[in-house]
Amino acid sequence: MKQVAGLKVLVVEDEGLVALMIEGMLEDLGFEVVASVSRLADARTIAAKADVDLAVLDVNLAGEPSFSIAEVLRGRQIPFIFSTGYGLSGLPDEFAHQPLIGKPFSKEELQQTIAAALSS
Template sequence: MTIAAPSLDGLRILLAEDEGLIALEVETVLQGFGCEVVGPVSRVSDALREAERGGLDGALLDVNLRGEQIFAILPRLTELKLKIVITSGYDDATLFPEAFRTLPRLAKPFGERSLRKICEETFLKTNTR
């Protein structure tokens, strides 16, 4: 008997990634999971704008977008109760501000299996707030 994977169908996920090929690949994979992708956006200000529009189930955010770090808007995204996964070429949490070291993160390059696992763990868990 096969156990069905949890469904990501219909989840609206904000994708913030400034590398065009990576953005396209991740968008395609997320769509393959059944997600509706908002973006991809390549600027911190655009990520904030989309998050404030609401209706998102989560966000996949690259740390560095066109030379600007995403950390400046994370407090606001947290206020919005947005579930966040940080993507970075650096896997060392000590390089991140201490307040954000416990956020789920995915080190680049990552594969489809790793992306699905972290999406399931982060975006499907229920809020306890």
Template sequence: MDKLLSGRRILVVEDEILVLMMIEDMLGDLGCESVTSAATIEKAIALIEAQVFDAAMLDMNLDGDDSNAVADALAERGVPFIYSTGNSGRDMREGFSNRAVLRKPFSFDELSSKLERLLSP
């Protein structure tokens, strides 16, 4: 269990159920207190407005739509986030090109490392 991730509340925005289940398992193994998920832009924004998260993982493409509105909502609330994507190209959006990106499929160690860097003081 990772001390830096222990007790953290993480939002995972992912529309592929098998990928989401894998991420939830990994985050649980890392000691995250709660993992909340959303598969749509609308649900993600509603959750961001209603809850407090320590960090988020954001799929760049949700059912054919880009997730820019979710990135904006996270940034407005100061929630650090990393992107995850199965796309090979570098399709980062203006203003968010400094965000860490996890390329699918990713390993437990890659996820742990990216989140640790994201949350280190």
């Protein structure tokens, strides 16, 4: 994986404990978490303006899909991964080839999925 020390990450996750777990894993891997948000509208705003190098997006935010955030990030050419408990079947065709990690996941699985996102 390319050098990650200091790369800035946006975490979008609606479960507080899961968000803390992801943030801890990212920090252990050398990333800087610049924002962690749980609401769709807030996440879209931050994704549109924040200085980030990567994002980790929960597919389902309190019953709302995060695909509009993914579209904003894709428009800004910012790599992202989806995090979900639903598997690939929960992704629309336009995101079918996007790196995806299934919950629960390990730090090593997160690292591998991020490496795939950063290399594409």
